[in-house]
Amino acid sequence: MQEKHFSHSDILNLEQRFRAAFINSITGFKSLCLIGTKDNVGQTNLAVFSSLVHLGSHPPYFGFIVRPDSVDRHTLENILNTKYYTINHVNERFYQKAHQTAARYPKTISEFEAVGLNEAYLDDFFAPYVEESTIKVGAEFRERVDIALNQTILIIGEIQHVYFPEIAIASDGFLDLEKAGTITCNGLDSYHKTQKIARLSYAKPDKAPQIIH
Amino acid sequence: MQEKHFSHSDILNLEQRFRAAFINSITGFKSLCLIGTKDNVGQTNLAVFSSLVHLGSHPPYFGFIVRPDSVDRHTLENILNTKYYTINHVNERFYQKAHQTAARYPKTISEFEAVGLNEAYLDDFFAPYVEESTIKVGAEFRERVDIALNQTILIIGEIQHVYFPEIAIASDGFLDLEKAGTITCNGLDSYHKTQKIARLSYAKPDKAPQIIH
Secondary structure, three states: OOEEEEEHHHHHHOOHHHHHHHHHHOOOOEOOEEEEEEOOOOOEEEEEEOOOEEEEEOOEEEEEEEOOOOOOHHHHHHHHHHOEEEEEEOEHHHHHHHHHOOOOOOOOOOHHHHHOOOEEOOOOOOOOEEOOOOOEEEEEEEEEEEEOOOOEEEEEEEEEEEEEEHHHEOOOOOEOHHHHOEOEEEOOOEEEEEEEEEEEOOOEOOEOOOEEO | OOEEEEEHHHHHHOOHHHHHHHHHHOOOOEOOEEEEEEOOOOOEEEEEEOOOEEEEEOOEEEEEEEOOOOOOHHHHHHHHHHOEEEEEEOEHHHHHHHHHOOOOOOOOOOHHHHHOOOEEOOOOOOOOEEOOOOOEEEEEEEEEEEEOOOOEEEEEEEEEEEEEEHHHEOOOOOEOHHHHOEOEEEOOOEEEEEEEEEEEOOOEOOEOOOEEO
16 A cells, blocks of 8 residues: 655644544544433533543543534533433444534534434433433543643543443453444544454463454 | 343442453444554563544644553653654554553563564654554654543643555545554454444534535
């Protein structure tokens, strides 16, 4: 394959939208989820995110990034005000609706209704889940980390509930996202199904990894 | 599909390795890369990471997470001491070698040599790239963010160089990772190829997204 190179100054000189598409691609395939929230007067909000990151298993923490110029400020406001939110995996059946939640709807319009996804309330949890999602996570806000460098914000939450298809969990706790139909994304707008290559055994210095069947 | 539910207390009561496998799966498909570093006496290090996150395009910032109990402390030490590191996308041809870098090799052993991947030095950049990787990024350290909640660390870097296959870039800057052979992972040990569903046009409130051909 013919190789191309962009230096730092090449990147700074790219046209703005070209650069955004390019730089958003180079961090690799990303998780894709819808974050569901509700404000104190019952108005719901739903927004697509691709920056979920695992922070720990015990306690079960994860984070996601809010951009300074983002429409997802409604999500941030609701989380800071009410403390609860949901993470809903996206699958092929509704990925176009998930994408559409990124449009700049006014705060008075719920993206659930605007894009045609259904709210689900489970086990008296405050925030709405996406009924169509096969993996749903209820989270409670734990910490806000402001990144001074470029005014992004890392929001950290603790997992309170997980709903998942029984067929997707293996005997060792591995949750097979492919069996649940979860998809991934590349850059700002490219959606991808997956095809498993293999699971590999725990890496040890003195032996090659084995495929887990 | 039959649905299963784990509450917060269910999660806390899971056996430790089961919980780690489960919680590492629920944040969705993850980016997968090898981070290459070198210490001040020329000893190289290579470690697999699945926590890359986009932080901004202008300047081009990204972050990744270092766990407190991680073998990847060698990576952290080298980055803090030398300021430079490389991000190398993983593809199907060498994913087993990438996985094997997670084994606890002593600091005196280079994972490049231990697993059989080749160091490449490009444009006088200090840190080693992985020759076998089709997308290579050279980064300079910018900020360390300590997350007090659980002693994880967010390392933020700025992109200095990107090398990629010319066939993978679209006219609008989108970099097609699938064309470059980049793969993704699920949880701690499951590796997946991708199959594109579609790219969608920029979301606007008054119209449905269109497929980009």
